[in-house]
Amino acid sequence: MIVAERKPLDEIKEMTKEYNKILMVGCATCVTVCMAGGEKEVGILATALKMAHKMQKKDIDIKEVTVERQCEWEFIEPLKENMKNCEAIVSLGCGAGVQTIAEMYKDKEVLPALNTKFIGIPQEQGIWMEKCLACGDCKLGEFGGICPIARCSKSILNGPCGGSSKGKCEINQEIDCGWQLIYDRMKTLNKLHLLEEVASPKNWSTSRDGGPRKVVREDMVIDKV
Amino acid sequence: MKAGSNLEKLLSKGEFVVTGECGPPKGTDVEILKRKAGYLKGNVDSVNITDNQTSIVRMSSIAACKIIKDMGIEPNMQMVTRDRNRIAIQSDIFGASALGIKNILCLTGDHQSFGNHPTSKNVFDLDSIQLIQTVKMMRDEGKVLGGDEITGIPEMFIGAAVNPFADPFEFRVTRLAKKIKAGVDFVQTQCIYNLDKFEKWMEMVRDRGLHEKVYILAGVTPIKSVGMARYMQKNVAGMDVPESVIERIKGVGKEKCKEEGIKICVESIQRLKKIKGIAGIHLMAIEWEEIVGEIVKSAGLLPRPSVN
Numbered sequence: 001m002i003v004a005e006r007k008p009l010d011e012i013k014e015m016t017k018e019y020n021k022i023l024m025v026g027c028a029t030c031v032t033v034c035m036a037g038g039e040k041e042v043g044i045l046a047t048a049l050k051m052a053h054k055m056q057k058k059d060i061d062i063k064e065v066t067v068e069r070q071c072e073w074e075f076i077e078p079l080k081e082n083m084k085n086c087e088a089i090v091s092l093g094c095g096a097g098v099q100t101i102a103e104m105y106k107d108k109e110v111l112p113a114l115n116t117k118f119i120g121i122p123q124e125q126g127i128w129m130e131k132c133l134a135c136g137d138c139k140l141g142e143f144g145g146i147c148p149i150a151r152c153s154k155s156i157l158n159g160p161c162g163g164s165s166k167g168k169c170e171i172n173q174e175i176d177c178g179w180q181l182i183y184d185r186m187k188t189l190n191k192l193h194l195l196e197e198v199a200s201p202k203n204w205s206t207s208r209d210g211g212p213r214k215v216v217r218e219d220m221v222i223d224k225v
Numbered sequence: 226m227k228a229g230s231n232l233e234k235l236l237s238k239g240e241f242v243v244t245g246e247c248g249p250p251k252g253t254d255v256e257i258l259k260r261k262a263g264y265l266k267g268n269v270d271s272v273n274i275t276d277n278q279t280s281i282v283r284m285s286s287i288a289a290c291k292i293i294k295d296m297g298i299e300p301n302m303q304m305v306t307r308d309r310n311r312i313a314i315q316s317d318i319f320g321a322s323a324l325g326i327k328n329i330l331c332l333t334g335d336h337q338s339f340g341n342h343p344t345s346k347n348v349f350d351l352d353s354i355q356l357i358q359t360v361k362m363m364r365d366e367g368k369v370l371g372g373d374e375i376t377g378i379p380e381m382f383i384g385a386a387v388n389p390f391a392d393p394f395e396f397r398v399t400r401l402a403k404k405i406k407a408g409v410d411f412v413q414t415q416c417i418y419n420l421d422k423f424e425k426w427m428e429m430v431r432d433r434g435l436h437e438k439v440y441i442l443a444g445v446t447p448i449k450s451v452g453m454a455r456y457m458q459k460n461v462a463g464m465d466v467p468e469s470v471i472e473r474i475k476g477v478g479k480e481k482c483k484e485e486g487i488k489i490c491v492e493s494i495q496r497l498k499k500i501k502g503i504a505g506i507h508l509m510a511i512e513w514e515e516i517v518g519e520i521v522k523s524a525g526l527l528p529r530p531s532v533n
Contacts, residue, residue: 153336154307154333154334154336154347154349154352155349156333156349156352156353157352157355158352158353158354158355158400158403159352160391160392160393160396160400161333161352161353161391162386162387162388162391162415162462162463163335163336163391163462163463164391164392164393164462164463165391165392165462165463166392167392168462169462170335170336170339170462170463171336171338177392180392180393183393183396184393195396195399196399196402196403197403198354198355198358198403198406198407199354199355200355200358201311201350201351201355201358201359201370202350204350
């Protein structure tokens with residue numbers, strides 16, 4: 001899932017200072033699961049933001065709505081009615097959600113209340129970890145189901161580098177060495193011999209390096225007449 | 226001969242080589258570089274010029290290589306994949322070769338979070354092993370990575386680093402084997418303080434016959450102080466400084482630390498020299514280049530042989 005984190009209140013306050021009527025939109029999908037932008041977080045942020053502006057003797061009106069998925073037209077279309085009464089939108093969706101609203105509601109400013117972090121999982125209570133970089137050419141099958149691109153700080157395909165120490169990355173002790181994990185897993189799977197092969201330079205054109213990406217499924221596209 | 230560098234010629238003659246290392250200045254002051262390199266001249270066979278080591282911005286390795294080359298010192302150009310993609314890397318290799326640089330050390334590089342620009346974007350388009358492959362392809366097949374023919378082959382003696390002290394230990398020999406498979410000609414190791422562990426690693430290297438496929442240069446760094454030893458032990462990932470080494474330096478008292486550090490270094494060289502499969506020493510006197518002559522002399526490695 002997409003993991004996000006709320007921006008500091010001061011930053012959101014600064015972004016919203018010229019507005020008096022705000023529509024605050026949460027999203028009930030990924031950002032609800034990572035507890036950054038669901039209905040509950042919208043409620044907390046709306047209250048905090050009102051108070052923060054109030055301390056500067058400014059009253060703002062915030063309408064709270066949480067949609068099922070902010071990144072799909074059909075779910076944000078019902079926001080149309082609420083749009084009439086607001087000057088700006090504060091989105092608690094991920095970067096895709098913010099942009100979906102911006103694309104549909106062209107005459108209203110959309111302000112992001114979250115920082116979209118990564119594709120990852122809730123590793124344990126209160127801790128989310130990155131697992132995928134969406135490089136567009138999945139090689140997990142070659143590395144025992146652990147991604148060297150996302151999990152190695154240097155994205156190296158022939159690791160581990162000389163900075164791997166006691167299972168940790170050279171960057172800091174908080175980061176597991178992705179390549180130690182790959183090594184351990186391949187050992188368990190009895191496939192260490194596969195790591196003897198030199199992995200060739202990666203084709204990054206399927207990643208962001210190929211420019212903004214899109215997926216087209218010809219079998220599903222409805223021809224516009 | 227693959228590149229015909231001084232280093233390659235000596236190694237192929239079976240000489241026990243000594244390489245040194247020199248970090249370029251944090252600016253354009255050529256005199257700093259010339260002074261440091263001057264201490265190495267005649268005492269080593271080739272000098273590594275680091276490439277923005279620990280991610281701190283310094284004079285480019287290529288430029289510094291050319292400067293010391295003009296002083297009559299053979300450079301070994303370090304190149305990291307952290308800061309350049311495959312386009313820039315290959316372009317720089319052409320440029321370096323055109324300037325007469327004949328040795329390259331292929332590295333992935335320290336992560337930029339260590340240096341003075343932690344907010345920068347990294348590249349890592351290739352890793353060190355893929356960089357070895359790239360240089361080999363350019364040199365031996367006359368092609369760039371993308372497949373186009375080269376006009377004017379970059380003749381490079383290809384080197385890499387190996388760290389026997391990083392984890393997982395059992396995989397470290399495999400990683401050397403991969404570097405050999407990719408086409409490396411020589412390797413320089415991380416600084417060795419734990420000689421017992423290194424000997425064990427070399428045994429594993431010999432078991433796979435790898436010492437016959439690549440020239441292995443054992444890395445040593447003289448310790449200046451207890452603080453330096455402690456710092457390397459605690460803060461440099463993949464460094465193994467045994468407590469006994471620190472105790473020994475501590476034991477002699479503050480005034481004699483440096484002397485003891487040199488002594489340990491010379492003793493290490495003498496022990497390393499005896500290990501089967503070691504083709505030379507890589508002496509990294511970090512910010513202590515002036516001591517290189519004394520260490521090499523005490524270790525009985527002077528005068529340096531000539532290629533003719």
